Amino acid sequence: MARFDNKRVLITGGTSGMGLAGAKRIVAEGGTVIATGLNPDRISSTQHALGDRGHVLASDAGNPSSVALLVEAATRAGGLDGLWLNAGYAALGAPEEVDADSFDRMMAANVRGPMLQLAALSDHLKNGASVVVTSSSSTYEGAAATGLYAATKGALVAMARSWATALAPRAIRVNVIVPGPIDTNFRHFLPDDAKSGFEDFVIGQVPLGRAGTPEEAAAVALFLLSDDASYVTGSQYAVDGGLIMQ
Numbered sequence: 001m002a003r004f005d006n007k008r009v010l011i012t013g014g015t016s017g018m019g020l021a022g023a024k025r026i027v028a029e030g031g032t033v034i035a036t037g038l039n040p041d042r043i044s045s046t047q048h049a050l051g052d053r054g055h056v057l058a059s060d061a062g063n064p065s066s067v068a069l070l071v072e073a074a075t076r077a078g079g080l081d082g083l084w085l086n087a088g089y090a091a092l093g094a095p096e097e098v099d100a101d102s103f104d105r106m107m108a109a110n111v112r113g114p115m116l117q118l119a120a121l122s123d124h125l126k127n128g129a130s131v132v133v134t135s136s137s138s139t140y141e142g143a144a145a146t147g148l149y150a151a152t153k154g155a156l157v158a159m160a161r162s163w164a165t166a167l168a169p170r171a172i173r174v175n176v177i178v179p180g181p182i183d184t185n186f187r188h189f190l191p192d193d194a195k196s197g198f199e200d201f202v203i204g205q206v207p208l209g210r211a212g213t214p215e216e217a218a219a220v221a222l223f224l225l226s227d228d229a230s231y232v233t234g235s236q237y238a239v240d241g242g243l244i245m246q
Contacts, residue, residue: 003226004031008077010070011035012061012117013087013134015042017184020049022084022218026225027053034073036061036087061087061113062105067120074124081126082225085114086134088153092145103148110152111159118163128171130225133160135236137180140244141202157236164234173233175224180240183211207242 004026013019014035020042023033027050035050036059037043047056057073059066074080089109091102114133125131136153138146157176164174181202203211217239223229224237238244 002028002030003222003228004029004081007031007081008079009033009082009084009225010074010077010080010121011084011086012059012070012114013037014084015039015046015056018134018179018182018214018217018221019084019086020046021214022086022221022225023050023054025215025218025222027051029222031081032077034070034077036070059087060109061117062089062109064112064116067116070117071120071124074121079124079126080121080129082130082132083118083121083125084132084134084221084225085117085156086132086221087113088134088136090149093148094145095147098148106148106152110149111155114156115159118159122167125167125170125172129173130229131160131163131167131172131174132221132224133157133174133176134221135160135176135178137178137238137240137244139178161234168233173224173229175229175232175234176236177217177221177224178236178238178240178244179212179217180238180243181206181211182214182217182239184214202243205243206240210241212239212241 009026011019011023014023015037023035026033033054035056043056057069133156135156138150139154160174160176220237220239
């Protein structure tokens with residue numbers, strides 16, 4: 001029996017990068033996936049890739065009203081065996097460049113969004129389900145230009161630890177993956193030269209000497225979503241080539 005036979009998993013940010021890699025593997029292992037994204041072309045291509053075992057929604061984690069669509073999808077699915085809160089937004093900037101608008105935008109997408117999603121979907125998680133939250137190695141790196149982003153990803157770690165305690169009576173596990181430099185489109189907001197320089201700087205500190213692949217990060221998330229991790233909760237798993245040695 002495949003790990004995800006008859007399992008239903010919702011993945012926010014599931015139309016690109018590690019979320020998409022995870023969605024494809026869940027389907028390949030017998031499960032069905034509800035995935036969310038924002039880009040219409042990626043939504044269409046992801047739906048095609050997942051076929052009738054997938055349902056892809058346009059959803060913005062930063063918009064509170066989008067939570068209702070996730071609840072509706074979870075209800076139609078008859079409940080969730082897994083929830084991967086993976087959607088996120090990133091921007092770089094020195095401390096003096098942070099203003100109220102940039103603060104609100106990143107907090108809305110990276111902190112308020114997952115908090116409201118978990119709050120609304122908790123009743124739709126089956127007993128024994130698994131929740132995975134995507135944080136970032138930026139939380140621990142102390143890089144000068146990632147203060148706001150790192151703060152939001154650190155908040156996710158704190159939230160997940162509390163969720164692990166709160167949901168444990170229902171045997172629902174909550175764990176965090178902490179990706180380092182993963183070869184995805186997540187830094188698309190940077191100019192090409194800045195992106196190359198930033199990635200070279202980070203990868204230069206990775207003991208394994210390379211960026212990870214979306215599939216490598218997704219493999220760890222899927223381990224935590226599966227029954228293979230049935231006695232794992234409240235934990236953090238770094239997927240970073242040794243960058244933060246945690």
